[in-house]
Every structure is written in C-alpha cells, then in structure tokens.
Amino acid sequence: MKKLIQMTINDRAYEVAVEPNKTLADLIRYDLGLTGTKKGCDTGDCGACTVILNGDPVNSCLVLAVQADNAVIETIEGLSTDEGLHPLQQAFVEKGAIQCGFCTPGMILSAKNLLDKNPAPTEAEIREGISGNLCRCTGYQKIFEAIESTRS
Amino acid sequence: MLLPKFEFHEPESIEKALVLKKQFNSGARFLAGGTDLLVYLKKKIVSTDHVISLQRIEGLGEIRENESDLFIGACTTMAAISRHPAVQKRFCALKSGADNMGTHLIRNRATIGGNVCNASPAGDTLPALLVYDAAALVISPDGKRDIPLRDFFKGPGKTDLKNDEILTGFRLPNPPDHSGAHYIQLGKRKSAEINVVNAASFLTIDPGAGNILSVRIALGSVAPTPIRAPEAEAALMGNTAGDDAFNAAAEIARSRDCSPIDDFRGSAAYRRAMVGVLTKRTLAAAFDQARA
Numbered sequence: 001m002k003k004l005i006q007m008t009i010n011d012r013a014y015e016v017a018v019e020p021n022k023t024l025a026d027l028i029r030y031d032l033g034l035t036g037t038k039k040g041c042d043t044g045d046c047g048a049c050t051v052i053l054n055g056d057p058v059n060s061c062l063v064l065a066v067q068a069d070n071a072v073i074e075t076i077e078g079l080s081t082d083e084g085l086h087p088l089q090q091a092f093v094e095k096g097a098i099q100c101g102f103c104t105p106g107m108i109l110s111a112k113n114l115l116d117k118n119p120a121p122t123e124a125e126i127r128e129g130i131s132g133n134l135c136r137c138t139g140y141q142k143i144f145e146a147i148e149s150t151r152s
Numbered sequence: 153m154l155l156p157k158f159e160f161h162e163p164e165s166i167e168k169a170l171v172l173k174k175q176f177n178s179g180a181r182f183l184a185g186g187t188d189l190l191v192y193l194k195k196k197i198v199s200t201d202h203v204i205s206l207q208r209i210e211g212l213g214e215i216r217e218n219e220s221d222l223f224i225g226a227c228t229t230m231a232a233i234s235r236h237p238a239v240q241k242r243f244c245a246l247k248s249g250a251d252n253m254g255t256h257l258i259r260n261r262a263t264i265g266g267n268v269c270n271a272s273p274a275g276d277t278l279p280a281l282l283v284y285d286a287a288a289l290v291i292s293p294d295g296k297r298d299i300p301l302r303d304f305f306k307g308p309g310k311t312d313l314k315n316d317e318i319l320t321g322f323r324l325p326n327p328p329d330h331s332g333a334h335y336i337q338l339g340k341r342k343s344a345e346i347n348v349v350n351a352a353s354f355l356t357i358d359p360g361a362g363n364i365l366s367v368r369i370a371l372g373s374v375a376p377t378p379i380r381a382p383e384a385e386a387a388l389m390g391n392t393a394g395d396d397a398f399n400a401a402a403e404i405a406r407s408r409d410c411s412p413i414d415d416f417r418g419s420a421a422y423r424r425a426m427v428g429v430l431t432k433r434t435l436a437a438a439f440d441q442a443r444a
Contacts, residue, residue, distance in 0.1 A: 020160030042153045043191045045344065047257055056260040062190045066160050067207065131343035132255030
C-alpha cells in the first residue's frame with residue numbers, strides 16, 4: 001500500500017505517495033527527476049547516491065523513502081545559486097577533480113558536510129570525510145586538492 | 153537492484169511494535185538503520201513480508217547517563233555514539249569501534265542495536281561492548297530480561313533473541329577508577345573495511361601495588377562469534393600489570409582462546425598471530441589509561 005509522505009528537498013516542499021519498498025535514491029531520481037543523485041552499487045559501498053538527510057550525509061540507496069517522511073534533504077541540485085556554482089563545485093572544476101563525474105555529486109555533498117561542520121579540516125580529516133565516496137577515475141588527489149583549496 | 157515488496161509498519165511505541173511482531177511472527181523483520189537489512193533484502197539473502205521500523209519509537213535512539221551506568225538505546229547511530237561526551241570520556245574503546253565501522257555515510261544510519269543483532273564475528277562495536285561488560289536489554293510480551301552480552305551471540309548472524317523479543321538497548325556499568333580500555337581493529341585499509349582481526353581489552357588496577365583487579369579481553373573475527381578470552385584473563389588476574397604479564401597473556405590468547413579459520417581476508421595462522429599482537433597492544437594501552 002502506498003504511503004503519503006512529505007519532505008523538503010532543496011528548500012522545496014514535496015508531497016508524494018510512495019510504495020514502502022522504494023528507496024530514497026529511487027524516489028529522488030525517478031519520481032522527482034533529480035538525477036544529479038547517482039546510483040552506483042545500490043548497497044551502500046560507493047557513496048554515489050549521497051544526499052544530506054536532516055543535516056547528515058547518508059547513502060540514499062539504504063534509506064526507504066517512507067523513512068524520510070518529514071525529512072529535510074539536500075541534493076547536489078540545491079548547491080548552486082543564481083550567482084553561480086557553489087565554491088566547492090567551482091573548485092572541483094578548477095582543480096580537475098572531475099573526470100567521468102559519476103562520483104562528483106556524492107563527493108561534493110560529503111565535502112560540503114565536512115566543511116560545514118569543520119571549516120578547517122586537516123589532510124587526514126579531508127580524506128576521512130570523503131572515505132565513503134569511491135572514485136575510479138581521479139586517484140582522489142585532485143579531489144583532495146579541490147576540497148583543500150576551499151577550506152578556511 | 154529492486155527491493156522485494158513488503159508491508160511497512162512504523163509503530164510509535166514498544167508495545168505496538170511487540171503486538172505487530174507477535175502478529176506477523178517470523179514473517180516480520182525489524183528495521184533500525186537499514187544498512188544491513190536493506191542490503192540483505194536487495195540481495196535476497198533474507199526475505200520478509202513485513203518490515204517493522206523501530207526508528208520512531210521514543211527513547212530507543214537516546215543515550216542516558218545514570219548514576220552507575222550508561223544506557224545506550226538500540227537505535228542510537230554510530231555517529232551519535234561517537235560524539236556523545238560520556239562515551240568519549242568513559243567508554244573510549246566503544247567510541248573507537250563506532251568510529252571505525254563502515255564509512256561516515258554508513259555511520260550516520262547504522263545503529264548499535266543493528267550491529268549487535270547482525271552478530272557478525274567481525275562486528276566493530278562488539279569487542280568493546282564485551283569488555284565493558286554490557287548487558288543487552290530485551291523486552292517481550294512476557295516481560296523484560298537482561299542478557300549479558302557474552303551470552304548473546306550464538307553463531308554467525310545468530311543471537312539469543314527470541315522471535316517475539318525486541319532489543320531496546322544496552323547498559324554499560326561505569327568503569328571504576330584506575331580503569332582503562334582500548335580497541336584495535338586490523339584490516340587492509342582504513343575505511344569501509346571488514347576486520348581481519350579486532351580486539352579490545354579492559355583493565356582495572358590497584359594504583360598502589362600495581363596489580364590487576366579486573367580484566368576483560370574480547371576478540372573478533374577469530375571464532376564463530378565475538379568472544380572473550382577467558383584463559384588469558386585468568387592468567388592476568390591478580391598479577392602485576394606490565395609487559396611481562398601482557399606478553400604471557402597474549403601468548404595464551406593466541407594459543408588457547410581463539411579458533412580462527414582461513415578465508416579470503418586472512419589465513420588462520422595470520423589471524424592467530426595477530427590475536428597475540430593485538431591482545432598485547434590493547435592491554436598495554438588500557439594499562440596506560442588506567443594509571444594515568
């Protein structure tokens with residue numbers, strides 16, 4: 001039986017009826033069309049589906065949509081403004097931290113969460129902060145440099 | 153991967169959760185953080201017609217400091233355990249286990265109750281819970297019971313929980329003065345790792361004479377369940393704390409207290425050798441804290 005849930009995603013209110021076996025990742029991508037959130041492994045290993053749920057980054061493939069009733073969610077689409085890209089997005093572009101781009105939304109959301117909570121992370125803290133996000137292209141160094149360039 | 157169809161229940165009280173579980177019995181599974189259950193459902197390792205979420209039950213997600221112990225609700229996440237001041241101050245080996253579990257994304261969802269009920273021999277918080285002498289608090293329609301954690305695990309993925317019971321949380325007695333504890337996990341990388349061997353030790357010493365008043369050693373990934381090391385503990389009791397005693401205990405733990413197997417993460421021989429090393433190191437670190 002479908003359940004009616006409410007949530008706020010990127011400051012916009014949504015009310016949707018969802019099947020209990022639908023994950024938050026599938027709801028965000030297929031029902032709401034926010035395809036910036038990627039699905040990689042679907043088992044919580046790769047971090048491509050990272051969203052910020054009630055202030056904490058999580059694997060949205062391991063959250064049921066019904067569990068996110070009344071949640072406040074931030075996806076990659078919520079980062080840029082009328083003025084342009086978020087500083088982290090800009091840094092990823094400038095430092096060449098993007099190759100295929102599949103891990104980038106999750107990577108940036110993990111990095112944003114890290115910097116929001118700890119504006120001046122050490123090298124180890126940066127590496128730990130993105131350790132749940134796998135990248136098969138870059139070898140992580142350019143991603144690390146992009147995040148490092150935006151810390152205060 | 154699609155999740156199979158199931159009915160979703162979200163009781164707001166333990167009583168309602170117990171009624172639902174009794175009604176659906178083995179056809180229902182409890183959902184806490186979901187980081188294990190949803191993977192098992194997707195991979196068809198488990199199947200269920202009813203998922204009963206425990207997340208909206210008040211009190212299951214809280215940590216409470218009592219006069220003589222710490223209560224940790226079963227639905228407390230690894231991240232919440234790690235940042236709680238009482239855990240940081242008095243239960244640092246548990247913080248260390250919680251910090252090393254999965255990745256930061258998993259730790260924001262995964263719960264301590266889930267880690268315990270999943271009953272992996274390699275579970276990250278389990279050695280620490282064992283050495284802090286935690287009790288699992290369980291409720292059923294018939295009443296409540298406390299299960300000492302060392303009696304909780306019955307095999308890989310198997311626990312002492314009965315079909316109609318719910319694990320509500322854990323009680324960890326406050327360590328006495330002049331105590332220390334330490335946890336070490338050994339893997340091939342720093343994150344998203346399943347342990348090759350993990351170990352924790354807890355010591356209380358007499359600050360005057362320096363002898364050991366109480367000791368607990370727990371080992372993971374070297375038996376069908378996380379285990380205590382009774383022979384090594386017995387060898388230490390009453391002795392003077394120090395490298396000689398720790399080396400002797402490590403040798404006993406290595407040779408007599410564990411039963412590791414070969415698998416793709418490591419050989420039995422390597423695991424056995426590492427039991428010795430980790431036992432010695434965790435004891436030495438616990439001792440440093442105890443005399444600090």
